[in-house]
Amino acid sequence: xxxxxxxxxxxxxxxxxxxxxxxxxxxxxxxxxxxxxxxxxxxxxxxxxxxxxxxxxxxxxxxxxxxxxxxxxxxxxxxxxxxxxxxxxxxxxxxxxxxxxxxxxxxxxxxxxxxxxxxxxxxxxxxxxxxxxxxxxxxxxxxxxxxxxxxxxxxxxxxxxxxxxxxxxxxxxxxxxxxxxxxxxxxxxxxxxxxxxxxxxxxxxxxxxxxxxxxxxxxxxxxxxxxxxxxxxxxxxxxxxxxxxxxxxxxxxxxxxxxxxxxxxxxxxxxxxxxxxxxxxxxxxxxxxxxxxxxxxxxxxxxxxxxxxxxxxxxxxxxxxxxxxxxxxxxxxxxxxxxxxxxxxxxxxxxxxxxxxxxxxxxxxxxxxxxxxxxxxxxxxxxxxxxxxxxxxxxxxxxxxxxxxxxxxxxxxxxxxxxxxxxxxxxxxxxxxxxxxxxxxxxxxxxxxxxxxxxxxxxxxxxxxxxxxxxxxxxxxxxxxxxxxxxxxxxxxxxxxxxxxxxxxxxxxxxxxxxxxxxxxxxxxxxxxxxxxxxxxxxxxxxxxxxxxxxxxxxxxxxxxxxxxxxxxxxxxxxxxxxxxxxxxxxxxxxxxxxxxxxxxxxxxxxx
Amino acid sequence: xxxxxxxxxxxxxxxxxxxxxxxxxxxxxxxxxxxxxxxxxxxxxxxxxxxxxxxxxxxxxxxxxxxxxxxxxxxxxxxxxxxxxxxxxxxxxxxxxxxxx
Numbered sequence: 001x002x003x004x005x006x007x008x009x010x011x012x013x014x015x016x017x018x019x020x021x022x023x024x025x026x027x028x029x030x031x032x033x034x035x036x037x038x039x040x041x042x043x044x045x046x047x048x049x050x051x052x053x054x055x056x057x058x059x060x061x062x063x064x065x066x067x068x069x070x071x072x073x074x075x076x077x078x079x080x081x082x083x084x085x086x087x088x089x090x091x092x093x094x095x096x097x098x099x100x101x102x103x104x105x106x107x108x109x110x111x112x113x114x115x116x117x118x119x120x121x122x123x124x125x126x127x128x129x130x131x132x133x134x135x136x137x138x139x140x141x142x143x144x145x146x147x148x149x150x151x152x153x154x155x156x157x158x159x160x161x162x163x164x165x166x167x168x169x170x171x172x173x174x175x176x177x178x179x180x181x182x183x184x185x186x187x188x189x190x191x192x193x194x195x196x197x198x199x200x201x202x203x204x205x206x207x208x209x210x211x212x213x214x215x216x217x218x219x220x221x222x223x224x225x226x227x228x229x230x231x232x233x234x235x236x237x238x239x240x241x242x243x244x245x246x247x248x249x250x251x252x253x254x255x256x257x258x259x260x261x262x263x264x265x266x267x268x269x270x271x272x273x274x275x276x277x278x279x280x281x282x283x284x285x286x287x288x289x290x291x292x293x294x295x296x297x298x299x300x301x302x303x304x305x306x307x308x309x310x311x312x313x314x315x316x317x318x319x320x321x322x323x324x325x326x327x328x329x330x331x332x333x334x335x336x337x338x339x340x341x342x343x344x345x346x347x348x349x350x351x352x353x354x355x356x357x358x359x360x361x362x363x364x365x366x367x368x369x370x371x372x373x374x375x376x377x378x379x380x381x382x383x384x385x386x387x388x389x390x391x392x393x394x395x396x397x398x399x400x401x402x403x404x405x406x407x408x409x410x411x412x413x414x415x416x417x418x419x420x421x422x423x424x425x426x427x428x429x430x431x432x433x434x435x436x437x438x439x440x441x442x443x444x445x446x447x448x449x450x451x452x453x454x455x456x457x458x459x460x461x462x463x464x465x466x467x468x469x470x471x472x473x474x475x476x477x478x479x480x481x482x483x484x485x486x487x488x489x490x491x492x493x494x495x496x497x498x499x500x501x502x503x504x505x506x507x508x509x510x511x512x513x514x515x516x517x518x519x520x521x522x523x524x525x526x527x528x529x530x531x532x533x534x535x536x537x538x539x540x541x542x543x544x545x546x547x548x549x550x551x552x553x554x555x556x557x558x559x560x561x562x563x564x565x566x567x568x569x570x571x572x573x574x575x576x577x578x579x580x581x582x583x584x585x586x587x588x589x590x591x592x593x594x595x596x597x598x599x600x601x602x603x604x605x606x607x608x
Numbered sequence: 609x610x611x612x613x614x615x616x617x618x619x620x621x622x623x624x625x626x627x628x629x630x631x632x633x634x635x636x637x638x639x640x641x642x643x644x645x646x647x648x649x650x651x652x653x654x655x656x657x658x659x660x661x662x663x664x665x666x667x668x669x670x671x672x673x674x675x676x677x678x679x680x681x682x683x684x685x686x687x688x689x690x691x692x693x694x695x696x697x698x699x700x701x702x703x704x705x706x707x708x709x
Contacts, residue, residue: 124706134695135704149706 003028007036008071015078022119024083024557026091031356034069038190039237039353041070047239047545049327050320055286058320064345066322067352074190074353081121083557084191084355097559112564119557125150125550130539132548150548151454154530155461157242158185158468159231160212160475162219164499164523171253173261177226179401181393182243182267182325183208184236185464187450189355195237195451196358198426199349202450203272203362203386205232205467206421210390210413213474215398218410225402226263232467233325234529235452237353239545242529243325247332248544255527259329264300264400265337267326268393270349272362274342274385278311279392282341284321287334296336300400304338307395307408310388315344322347340389358447359426383419390418421470425463452529454549460526468524472503476522486519501525611648619648620657627664635675638668 001010006025014020042061050059057063085091097115104110124147125132132150139146165173183204187197195201212230219228235241249255250262271279281301288294305312321327324339342348351357362382370378390413398411427447448463455461460468479502481492486504489495495502500523506515533541540546589596611619623645630638642665649662690697691709698704 122707126707126709131694131698131709134698138698138704147706 002026004032007032008073011073011076011078014080015076020080022081022083022117024085024094024117024119026085026087027355028087029358030360031351031354035350036356037067037069037071037350037352037354038073039067039070039188040072040075041065041067043067043070043237043323043353044239044327046542047244047328048323049284049330050286054331055284055320058286061320063318063320066347068346069350070352074188081119082191083119083121084194094559097561101561112567113561115559116562117557117559120553121555122553123550124148124552125548129546129548132550133539148551150550151456152530152534153235153238153241153452153545153547153549154455154528154534155186155234155242155452156455156464156526157231157233157246157529158464158471158524158526159229160471160522160524161230162216162228163223165227165256166498167256167525168498170249170255172258173256176257176261177263178229178257178261179226179263179397180229180231180265181208181211181397182231182233182265184325185232185234185242185450185467186237186452187357188237188353189357189451191355193449193451193453194355195353195449196355196426196447197353197450198357198359198362199270199272200352200357202422202425203270203382204268206418206425207268207271207386207390207393208232209421209467209470209474210387210418211394211397212471213417214391214411214413215394216475218407219398219403222404222407224398226400228397228401229257230471232464234461234464235531235545236325238452238547239531240325240328241452241531241545241547243328244544245529245532246527247328248532248535249527251332256525259333259335262329262333262335264296265326265329265335266300266304266393266397266400267324267337267339268389269322269324269339269341270347271340271342271386271389272382273348274389275381276385277342278313279389280341280344281305281312281314282319282321282324282339283314283337284326284330285318287330287336288317290334293334293336297338300336300338300396303399304392304396307399308388308392310392313344319345340393362426377416377419379415379419380422383422384415386422387413387415387418425466464526468526469503469505472501472520472522472524473505475524476520479519479521481519483517483519495521499523611644616655616657619645620660623648623661623664627668630668630671635672638672638675641665641668642672 001023003026011023014023043066045060049055052059085094094117101113101115102110129150133152136146136149139148161178165176184201185205187195187201189195189197208230215228231246233240233242233246236243246255247259250257250259269282281304283297283301288297301314321330322339322341322343326335326337326339329335329337349357351361363380366378366380391411394411394413395408398408399405425448448466450463453461479486479495481489481495481502483504485492485495486502489497489502500521503520503522504517505520506517509515531545531547533539533544533546536544538544614622623641626637626641626644630636630641645661645665649658649665652658686697690701
């Protein structure tokens with residue numbers, strides 16, 4: 001069906017009908033004007049901070065419905081395959097097949113042969129995570145050739161610190177007080193592996209990267225009192241996989257710092273649709289009932305507001321915190337923190353976690369006479385807006401970490417960098433890869449998708465790698481180590497594998513195609529983002545995310561013409577008749593063989 | 609093996625072996641007993657060992673019917689309720705089909 005029909009009412013009707021065997025939706029570039037969000041209206045309501053024990057009047061979105069356009073389609077159970085098709089030549093073939101054979105002519109039903117489509121998408125897992133993980137475990141213990149049914153969603157969080165910390169010693173670090181700047185790294189939509197997530201995710205990634213770039217030189221020159229962490233959490237769309245894992249690791253001394261080391265947290269929520277209006281600072285009213293926390297949060301708000309001449313507002317004092325990674329920190333400890341967003345109450349994003357949340361939605365338009373390379377560098381309004389927020393974030397973090405006011409004006413985000421990142425993360429990452437990629441990854445020419453996916457053999461998702469290497473490039477230093485030393489810097493004096501991570505980068509490609517690789521030392525690390533429920537093997541956990549993805553057999557589809565049942569029966573009938581006739585004929589011939597073949601035989605040796 | 613060519617005592621001992629073997633949870637031996645010795649027990653003209661062979665065949669048939677009843681009941685119940693039994697059913701299953709509850 002065409003994209004316009006892809007609404008909740010149509011899909012629910014199809015789900016309840018017994019005559020639908022599959023659906024193929026033809027994608028369109030822009031969504032319906034009234035908005036479309038297949039996510040729930042209250043995202044992550046069971047794994048956030050508001051429960052019956054903590055802020056019951058704010059739990060389950062009693063106070064504010066964050067995603068009012070959410071129709072919950074992504075959370076429905078469909079018994080048939082649903083495919084999405086790009087609107088190109090092959091889709092035109094499908095349309096033509098329908099028009100030629102299946103359309104009603106003059107009010108009468110279409111005649112055979114009819115056009116049919118067969119969708120193959122056999123999934124191994126059923127019922128729920130508990131069942132499929134139990135069956136996978138049974139297969140692993142008792143079968144010679146184990147058949148996996150499902151795998152937990154996992155990837156890696158990216159984090160870096162301004163002052164490097166000894167990564168081999170986990171747990172509480174003495175005299176270390178850390179301000180965390182956080183953003184999310186993932187998105188989703190109704191369809192598998194489609195998640196352009198421009199407003200939901202890309203704007204916050206780009207802003208935080210630009211803020212890190214703006215802050216680093218000043219922080220190195222005039223180090224602030226506290227340490228600063230930049231973290232990108234993966235898997236937040238699926239009940240906060242990355243942030244719940246990091247908090248769990250912090251609680252159990254498996255992370256480089258501990259929750260006692262965390263001073264405050266600033267999170268960048270959805271900020272792409274600001275359009276020159278004010279930015280909103282959300283905080284948690286329940287933790288602010290405590291006077292110490294309230295004082296700290298108020299101070300934080302003041303330092304953010306005074307960093308830059310940007311219109312900032314606070315929503316009403318009793319409003320809940322929007323769904324954000326910060327909620328997982330609050331579940332464990334009343335950390336003072338803020339979430340920056342472009343919405344006061346409900347999201348301004350009309351396509352939250354849907355396939356229509358693309359760069360076009362953010363009004364990223366270029367004058368038509370630009371080539372793709374020029375488009376990468378054209379400074380759009382959206383990019384300029386994000387640059388302002390990046391400067392704000394960098395300055396407020398610096399101030400919150402105890403940096404001195406006189407250095408604040410040196411911290412400014414660069415619009416050119418923001419533009420480059422924005423185009424790269426939204427539209428294509430081709431150009432970026434030539435400069436700062438790991439040697440083994442390949443350049444992609446389609447927009448990057450932000451669905452978390454699985455890590456079957458511990459590889460890292462390409463977007464996570466991009467963020468990791470971009471951060472390393474911006475905040476690290478080039479060293480003179482050669483390749484073997486870079487991979488194992490234990491014996492090189494002055495280098496420490498505990499404090500830093502070393503990557504061998506291929507460098508920019510010169511005119512004659514050669515590269516000049518070098519070793520980059522940075523304090524950018526990856527931390528595993530796998531839900532603690534799988535570490536604890538509590539597959540039915542209510543505390544942590546238990547999302548898994550099923551394994552499948554080959555996914556394909558085909559169209560063909562189907563003959564009428566009468567023709568098929570006739571073919572079968574003719575075949576059976578031929579069989580019977582041949583049996584009868586053979587019987588007769590064999591019983592009368594002497595009569596039929598009794599012609600005089602010539603002796604074999606009559607050739608003389 | 610052609611039963612025509614064996615002396616009657618050996619027929620009796622063969623029938624007994626199959627009858628006794630079926631008690632080791634091998635109902636197919638009883639099925640074989642019934643099918644193979646049916647003609648010998650009920651159709652052929654009487655001979656000395658025939659009454660005993662007849663008893664063995666009758667008892668094998670009885671045991672076979674019992675097994676068929678028990679297995680049919682258990683298989684129907686299991687196939688119908690496997691999905692609802694959840695964990696217990698998974699632990700007593702040898703192969704679990706993929707993609708269905």
